[in-house]
Amino acid sequence: MSKRYGSTVALDAAGVAVAAGSTHALVGRNGAGKSTLVSLLTGLQAPDAGVVFFAGAPAPALSDREGWRERVACVYQKSTIIPTLTVAENLFLNRQGRFISWRRLRDRAWDLLGEWSVDVDPQTLADDLTVEQRQLVEIARALSFGARFVILDEPTAQLDGAAIARLFDRIRALQEQGVTFLFISHHLQEVYEICDTVTVFRDARHILTAPVAELAKDDLVDAMTGEAARLVTAHREPRATGEIVLRFSDDAIAFTVRAGEIVGLAGSAGSGKLAVAESIVGLQRGGTVEVCGHTPKPGSVPAALAAGVGLVPQDRHREGVVPLLSVAENITMTVPDRLGPAGLMDPRRRERVARSLVDDLNVKTSGLDAPVSDLSGGNQQKVVFGRALASDPRVLVLIAPTAGVDVRSKETLLEAVDRAAARGTGVLVVSDELDDLRGCDRVIVLFRGAIVQEFDSGWRDNELVSAMEGIGG
Incomplete structure (x- = not known):
């Protein structure tokens, strides 16, 4: 797909093909085009050229938000959970019907969280959740619409090592249940830990897509940065410094x-x-x-x-x-x-x-x-x-x-x-x-x-x- 904002080329005939049931990494330096691609894949914007397909069929019209939610969801680095509502209220926000049965809402939340093995009490205030728990609740909410393709945007940025390991375990378990992930991260070692395939964007263009197991780490960095041997700046004498x-x-x-x-x-x-x-x-x-x-x-x-x-x-x-x-x-x-x-x-x-x-x-x-x-x-x-x-x-x-x-x-x-x-x-x-x-x-x-x-x-x-x-x- 291609996308421009005025004179700025945000995507230049760049795309990605994600296989069902895989965890596919999308990497690139700032300005590479990752965020623009996500906005197109989630129906927030339309491409100037190109088409989004889900399971071989063209994506819904931008106005069909329900159709998009049934196909794709994005868990952003900045949480979209409303902290003053309970977990159950967040899970079914705007889906409770005209009259709310609080018991039925809690029961549905328990069933949903249990289905996807999210160990959180639905009566807990979202503000009391850890970052890790919020992410899992957002994933469960996305899956409740019927989507089985989830974009994870920098999911580990605010997690410690133990929480990252638990998140990766959940991703693997969800993959076994038929969920597909597009994994966006600045931490390349995580790509090698959790992903099957990696796509590199640079300067709004698609550079490569390759199986992670067949791509050396140095080659991945080279693809992100350009010429492998280019010196950023010639070595110079240090500045005169003081105390x-x-x-x-x-x-x-x-x-x-x-x-x-x-x-x-x-x-x-x-x-x-x-x-x-x-x-x-x-x-x-x-x-x-x-x-x-x-x-x-x-x-x-x-x-x-x-x-x-x-x-x-x-x-x-x-x-x-x-x-x-x-x-x-x-x-x-x-x-x-x-x-x-x-x-x-x-x-x-x-x-x-x-x-x-x-x-x-x-x-x-x-x-x-x-x-x-x-x-x-x-x-x-x-x-x-x-x-x-x-x-x-x-x-x-x-x-x-x-x-x-x-x-x-x-x-x-x-x-x-x-x-x-x-x-x-x-x-x-x-x-x-x-x-x-x-x-x-x-x-x-x-x-x-x-x-x-x-x-x-x-x-x-x-x-x-x-x-x-x-x-x-």
Whole structure:
């Protein structure tokens, strides 16, 4: 199938054929086209070209939601279970009829959960379920519509090792009962544990489909990343660095960042990299954080800011910009002490500070007073960058810093990172995007909450991706 969104090619004549009763893996780096394919396979969108077939028959019309539910279901990484309802209510939501018999509802839930060997009390509030239990309830709900083809989207991202083993046991048992799975995962070693066949997408195209048992792990990584032998960046002399400005440690992770050094913290979903970053900037508690020899109050953003930490958060829409405020108000939000004496704001001083940052980052705006919501996504991200840099931080933490921006904006932002390091700021780039990590002096790779490898500059795509996916080293 093919699918475009404006000028963006999301799928380019790419597809997958899943054999009944199998567990078929779909893998690829971010932007490969996996999510677009899922939206087409579940009837959320129509392809621009191509057709979806189930058991040899064309898929129903998009308007026939019942027809789609009878053929396919997707268990997403983000649960669709409603936490304030019971398990039974979630299982039969919108299917109880005009009048509800609570006893009959519970009895039907017991029968359904028993049929698929899901050991959960249907009277339990969904909010009290574990992540593992929620997934099994969602699978049971999907099967109750009659679907025997289930898409699992990153099902292990929030599970520990024991829960993953139990989930895989359930998948195997369901396969024996005639259920077919499309398994989407960033953890390639799981593909070899649970899947029969694997399909690789890259750059919106189908690259290969092969039996897992016949595909070497290195060949799988090569298919995901492109040229096996391509160097990401030529080895260069390390930057001149100074004293340690950031030290983080917990049970399984410990690292430092020096002044003038750019360190990458990489890992796929569930690796723990986001928890580390948010602990450093005070968005959550975890581990021990030292900034320039001082320990800020755990779980306190103001304390982290006061200690000299600047942050570019993961989601600029939810955590970055304040849409109704102006460009100037957004970009100077963290430095009120520089805008006037005794807590008063001098508009001219704010304009001076904002203008310097806007010019430095080449923010395209009609004016400093324009609402930040009027800016393009790339320029909004530049404003978030500017705010992080406004306080002249000793440590700069960048979480997925170039996500969702155009190529030119990405170049501008990464150049700003280099300039910050040249001024003596220690930079931590937290990302699974290879382009974000290319300029790092070293990259620390996490997998399931622990450091598995560390790379100096000069790493190859397949080396880094293998480590991130859990099959390196």
